[in-house]
Amino acid sequence: xxxxxxxxxxxxxxxxxxxxxxxxxxxxxxxxxxxxxxxxxxxxxxxxxxxxxxxxxxxxxxxxxxxxxxxxxxxxxxxxxxxxxxxxxxxxxxxxxxxxxxxxxxxxxxxxxxxxxxxxxxxxxxxxxxxxxxxxxxxxxxxxxxxxxxxxxx
Amino acid sequence: xxxxxxxxxxxxxxxxxxxxxxxxxxxxxxxxxxxxxxxxxxxxxxxxxxxxxxxxxxxxxxxxxxxxxxxxxxxxxxxxxxxxxxxxxxxxxxxxxxxxxxxxxxxxxxxxxxxxxxxxxxxxxxxxxxxxxxxxxxxxxxxxxxxxxxxxxxxxxxxxxxxxxxxxxxxxxxxxxxxxxxxxxxxxxxxxxxxxxxxxxxxxxxxxxxxxxxxxxxxxxxxxxxxxxxxxxxxxxxxxxxxxxxxxxxxxxxxxxxxxxxxxxxxxxxxxxxxxxxxxxxxxxxxxxxxxxxxxxxxxxxxxxxxxxxxxxxxxxxxxxxxxxxxxxxxxxxxxxxxxxxxxxxxxxxxxxxxxxxxxxxxxxxxxxxxxxxxxxxxxxxxx
Ligand SMILES: NC(=O)c1ccc[n+]([C@@H]2O[C@H](COP(=O)([O-])OP(=O)(O)OC[C@H]3O[C@@H](n4cnc5c(N)ncnc54)[C@H](O)[C@@H]3O)[C@@H](O)[C@H]2O)c1
Ligand SMILES: [Zn+2]
Ligand SMILES: [Zn+2]
Numbered sequence: 001x002x003x004x005x006x007x008x009x010x011x012x013x014x015x016x017x018x019x020x021x022x023x024x025x026x027x028x029x030x031x032x033x034x035x036x037x038x039x040x041x042x043x044x045x046x047x048x049x050x051x052x053x054x055x056x057x058x059x060x061x062x063x064x065x066x067x068x069x070x071x072x073x074x075x076x077x078x079x080x081x082x083x084x085x086x087x088x089x090x091x092x093x094x095x096x097x098x099x100x101x102x103x104x105x106x107x108x109x110x111x112x113x114x115x116x117x118x119x120x121x122x123x124x125x126x127x128x129x130x131x132x133x134x135x136x137x138x139x140x141x142x143x144x145x146x147x148x149x150x151x152x153x154x
Numbered sequence: 155x156x157x158x159x160x161x162x163x164x165x166x167x168x169x170x171x172x173x174x175x176x177x178x179x180x181x182x183x184x185x186x187x188x189x190x191x192x193x194x195x196x197x198x199x200x201x202x203x204x205x206x207x208x209x210x211x212x213x214x215x216x217x218x219x220x221x222x223x224x225x226x227x228x229x230x231x232x233x234x235x236x237x238x239x240x241x242x243x244x245x246x247x248x249x250x251x252x253x254x255x256x257x258x259x260x261x262x263x264x265x266x267x268x269x270x271x272x273x274x275x276x277x278x279x280x281x282x283x284x285x286x287x288x289x290x291x292x293x294x295x296x297x298x299x300x301x302x303x304x305x306x307x308x309x310x311x312x313x314x315x316x317x318x319x320x321x322x323x324x325x326x327x328x329x330x331x332x333x334x335x336x337x338x339x340x341x342x343x344x345x346x347x348x349x350x351x352x353x354x355x356x357x358x359x360x361x362x363x364x365x366x367x368x369x370x371x372x373x374x375x376x377x378x379x380x381x382x383x384x385x386x387x388x389x390x391x392x393x394x395x396x397x398x399x400x401x402x403x404x405x406x407x408x409x410x411x412x413x414x415x416x417x418x419x420x421x422x423x424x425x426x427x428x429x430x431x432x433x434x435x436x437x438x439x440x441x442x443x444x445x446x447x448x449x450x451x452x453x454x455x456x457x458x459x460x461x462x463x464x465x466x467x468x469x470x471x472x473x474x475x476x477x478x479x480x481x482x483x484x485x486x487x488x489x490x491x492x493x494x495x496x497x498x499x500x501x502x503x504x505x506x507x508x509x510x511x512x513x514x515x516x517x518x519x520x521x522x523x524x525x526x527x528x529x530x531x532x533x534x535x536x537x538x
Contacts, residue, residue: 122259129289130174
């Protein structure tokens with residue numbers, strides 16, 4: 001992360017975050033030691049900095065990691081928008097719920113959150129997969145027609 | 155609704171599944187009129203690429219009518235007859251804005267899965283395993299289409315379903331082979347593979363001004379089609395030294411542009427041992443193209459079904475100053491132009507739909523395309 005220009009937000013002061021850590025998180029840490037990753041995850045968002053973090057506020061997909069990650073933004077070279085970086089803070093600083101969220105592979109989760117921020121800023125939504133049959137209630141009964149092309153939508 | 159699903163043992167069967175739902179504001183739901191098999195599905199059937207999960211729906215080349223429209227959709231209305239690009243791209247990222255939609259950053263519901271596979275996320279695809287986007291396939295009565303303003307295109311009235319269907323994947327793929335290989339007027343172009351994609355690459359080469367187009371395959375019936383429908387010269391690789399013949403047909407220079415549109419290691423090509431070890435065969439088509447291509451010429455690779463290969467002649471690439479490129483089709487960019495050409499009769503594709511089945515017999519259609527490619531180029535399914 002040599003080129004990070006402005007660090008706009010560092011989640012909750014270390015002390016505060018530690019104070020918020022719940023018993024669950026502590027138990028979890030004892031039961032399964034988690035590696036303490038230091039690497040930054042970075043994505044380039046094809047929009048100017050003010051659109052990526054409007055009023056320096058974290059977009060939702062990052063907000064739920066509040067207290068557990070550091071975030072940095074910098075303008076990308078060649079007018080390519082904004083380089084948005086995040087990395088997990090040392091494990092001891094994670095608030096309990098976030099510790100649960102970050103799981104065994106915090107780097108991956110941070111990366112997923114960054115991709116979601118990028119999708120949200122660039123397209124206005126986070127793409128959701130089609131649900132598999134097992135993920136839903138009972139299927140539509142066979143033979144029940146959908147609205148035909150002539151009917152108004154829903 | 156009914157859909158062609160993967161079974162637990164990797165077999166295909168038509169099952170009853172829940173109807174698709176709008177999941178994002180930019181989605182539409184399409185009632186499928188026609189859906190086609192593709193050579194890109196054969197590696198899935200052969201088990202040489204990560205298998206889909208049981209219950210996933212197959213199919214990515216389709217056309218149908220819009221029956222539901224998400225709140226954010228601007229360009230489509232209920233009742234529109236649309237052809238849908240087989241790959242899913244957002245239209246808003248750096249790559250989409252530069253005309254490379256198949257490199258889209260936002261075309262997948264799990265970009266990290268795609269990163270793990272290719273190094274970077276790429277556009278999603280309907281009807282492929284979840285790591286390829288998370289979108290159910292089109293061999294079904296209905297399909298959800300994400301980013302519909304970007305990937306679905308109204309079909310001109312004068313273009314019928316059987317022709318427009320191929321604008322979904324095979325035609326933009328063929329076009330990319332020729333355009334990406336930078337075919338120029340007067341060029342000699344060679345195409346490996348006489349499937350739907352290869353034939354349409356050959357046709358695209360003509361449209362871009364090539365003076366001689368040569369198609370290579372080992373199935374006489376497919377080569378006959380390439381002669382009859384595309385006006386290409388052909389080489390039957392079973393009894394001809396391909397490189398020597400290409401040299402002969404290009405004044406000793408070698409083709410200016412070589413397009414590889416050969417099938418992946420489908421069942422017919424793969425030994426039991428290869429299947430067991432997951433080893434892929436050397437890419438005879440790409441290697442041959444590299445040897446045959448004229449100095450300073452270009453080789454365009456369309457087959458993404460072979461994941462990695464050994465014995466690639468890098469020295470030849472260097473010593474002959476070749477440009478080797480590859481790509482998945484950029485339908486979001488090319489489909490409107492291709493539909494116009496279809497409307498003007500410059501691009502005829504209906505002969506490629508050699509077999510037609512009702513959806514309930516879709517598994518048979520795949521078996522036919524896989525086992526008897528000399529007979530079946532594309533099986534087309536009619537769900538309603
Ligand atoms: N890049 C893209 O966007 C895109 C889109 C669709 C399909 N594809 C790929 O394009 C290829 C062709 O697709 P299709 O639907 O026409 O497939 P297909 O299976 O119908 O046709 C492939 C043809 O290649 C021939 N072939 C195999 N090895 C050969 C060789 N060494 N030399 C010459 N011919 C050879 C086969 O005999 C067959 O006729 C497939 O690999 C598919 O995965 C790419
Ligand atoms: Zn296809
Ligand atoms: Zn995009």
